[in-house]
Amino acid sequence: MVAREQFQMELNTLKAMIIDLAHGAEKLLYDAVQALYTADIDLAKQVIAYDKELDKKDMQINEAAILLIAKQQPVASDLRRLIVAIRTSSDLERMADNAKNIAKATIHLGENHGIEIHSSIKEMKNVAIDMIDLSIKAYENEDITLARKLGELDDHIDGMYSSMLKELLEETATNPEKIQHIMQMAFSGRYIERFGDHATNIGESIMYLVKGESFDLNE
Amino acid sequence: MSINMQLHVDNRNANQLSSVDTSLDHNIVYDTEDLNLWYGNTHALKSITLPIYEKQVTAIIGPSGCGKSTYLKTLNRMVELVPGVRTSGVIKYRGQSILDRSFKVEELRTKVGMVFQKPNPFPKSIYDNIAYGPRIHGIKNKKILDEIVEKSLRGAYIWDEVKDRLKENAYGLSGGQQQRICIARCLAIEPDVILMDEPTSALDPKSTLKVEELIEKLKQDYSIIIVTHNMQQAARISDKTAFFLNGEVIEYADTNFLFSTPKDRRTEDYITGRFG
Numbered sequence: 001m002v003a004r005e006q007f008q009m010e011l012n013t014l015k016a017m018i019i020d021l022a023h024g025a026e027k028l029l030y031d032a033v034q035a036l037y038t039a040d041i042d043l044a045k046q047v048i049a050y051d052k053e054l055d056k057k058d059m060q061i062n063e064a065a066i067l068l069i070a071k072q073q074p075v076a077s078d079l080r081r082l083i084v085a086i087r088t089s090s091d092l093e094r095m096a097d098n099a100k101n102i103a104k105a106t107i108h109l110g111e112n113h114g115i116e117i118h119s120s121i122k123e124m125k126n127v128a129i130d131m132i133d134l135s136i137k138a139y140e141n142e143d144i145t146l147a148r149k150l151g152e153l154d155d156h157i158d159g160m161y162s163s164m165l166k167e168l169l170e171e172t173a174t175n176p177e178k179i180q181h182i183m184q185m186a187f188s189g190r191y192i193e194r195f196g197d198h199a200t201n202i203g204e205s206i207m208y209l210v211k212g213e214s215f216d217l218n219e
Numbered sequence: 220m221s222i223n224m225q226l227h228v229d230n231r232n233a234n235q236l237s238s239v240d241t242s243l244d245h246n247i248v249y250d251t252e253d254l255n256l257w258y259g260n261t262h263a264l265k266s267i268t269l270p271i272y273e274k275q276v277t278a279i280i281g282p283s284g285c286g287k288s289t290y291l292k293t294l295n296r297m298v299e300l301v302p303g304v305r306t307s308g309v310i311k312y313r314g315q316s317i318l319d320r321s322f323k324v325e326e327l328r329t330k331v332g333m334v335f336q337k338p339n340p341f342p343k344s345i346y347d348n349i350a351y352g353p354r355i356h357g358i359k360n361k362k363i364l365d366e367i368v369e370k371s372l373r374g375a376y377i378w379d380e381v382k383d384r385l386k387e388n389a390y391g392l393s394g395g396q397q398q399r400i401c402i403a404r405c406l407a408i409e410p411d412v413i414l415m416d417e418p419t420s421a422l423d424p425k426s427t428l429k430v431e432e433l434i435e436k437l438k439q440d441y442s443i444i445i446v447t448h449n450m451q452q453a454a455r456i457s458d459k460t461a462f463f464l465n466g467e468v469i470e471y472a473d474t475n476f477l478f479s480t481p482k483d484r485r486t487e488d489y490i491t492g493r494f495g
Contacts, residue, residue, distance in 0.1 A: 212479065
């Protein structure tokens with residue numbers, strides 16, 4: 001087998017590892033929000049345990065990418081592809097961390113907190129799941145049209161987050177005894193908002209990979 | 220001919236220009252316009268148009284048989300030694316048309332030194348290797364020759380390694396040292412341009428590094444054109460890179476651009492090892 005074929009195979013393997021990590025982060029967010037709404041402490045604990053697995057996957061991706069850089073001394077799009085792999089993996093790991101933080105908030109709230117979880121959290125989660133699906137597709141196909149859409153969806157999440165925050169602040173004024181619980185809910189919203197930011201970063205990385213220039217999709 | 224059209228840098232905005240040398244401060248040392256070259260019926264160089272700037276390192280890369288060595292040998296008219304060679308077009312060295320019959324090739328050779336793939340010192344002492352060129356040019360004064368030898372060896376950063384064995388045969392040196400002796404021999408005639416045809420391909424990594432460091436220093440005083448198969452080397456040491464393919468210049472750009480965001484798909488495929 002010629003060196004280039006071997007290199008291409010290893011690049012494909014790396015890509016598959018990243019897509020696998022992305023699916024993991026997606027599942028983690030889904031389960032974390034599910035646990036939050038149903039006050040399911042067991043599920044929240046599973047989320048925290050699974051996040052550790054994803055941390056390991058991120059490290060494996062980094063090691064594989066660094067090894068390829070050392071072995072192949074890539075240039076141009078090959079080099080960008082490996083830099084983007086490292087960046088994307090790091091974004092996905094942070095996305096999983098945000099899901100884990102929602103699980104921690106769920107544990108903090110406990111089983112009998114008696115407050116209603118704001119409906120915006122579920123809506124934000126739905127958009128965040130759309131974003132990660134989109135970023136997986138954009139990454140898989142190196143599709144900059146899809147990548148650009150991530151910026152728009154992120155604006156949508158940001159908007160939902162700030163109006164929810166406003167409502168929650170008002171609620172702290174009327175229900176000061178619930179402030180600890182409301183804070184956990186606000187944090188959870190913030191974690192999803194950060195999740196969306198990292199998905200947007202992935203979009204920017206894909207733009208960089210294809211175009212060779214840096215982009216800011218939040219502009 | 221519009222020189223600037225050839226360079227990506229001019230199409231970029233000021234922000235992207237910040238990290239690269241735009242050549243605007245550099246004069247052109249060699250200007251090639253629409254150069255064609257045939258070996259018999261083989262069209263080896265096709266309509267080459269290439270400005271080469273002074274006090275820069277210009278790398279020429281491309282797969283075997285792409286014409287890069289032929290082009291290099293055209294720049295000092297060594298290519299004429301091959302029977303059946305025909306050329307058309309213009310190569311100007313410092314404004315003078317070197318392919319004109321009236322142009323004195325001897326004059327060109329005193330201005331343009333060449334370093335080859337395999338170190339080729341003469342079977343003489345280190346001293347005589349360096350003094351060879353100056354002697355041919357009529358310098359007999361021992362003191363002056365001593366000065367030239369020391370200056371050239373220092374210029375090639377090999378003085379400290381050989382100063383106590385100048386009378387020894389150059390063949391006794393390592394390959395890397397021999398190559399630097401050849402570079403010193405080149406410097407002894409005080410050239411303007413140094414042509415290098417894969418100067419490190421026969422050297423071990425450490426000697427390669429020394430020659431690369433030397434090239435980096437030499438470009439302060441000389442214009443260097445280097446043909447190399449080692450793409451990392453081109454990326455490391457050159458300011459401009461020209462990619463040749465099947466006798467054509469496919470892309471000519473600042474090295475930083477050519478190795479990060481080449482414009483032509485064929486360049487990208489070559490530098491990433493998809494062919495060649």
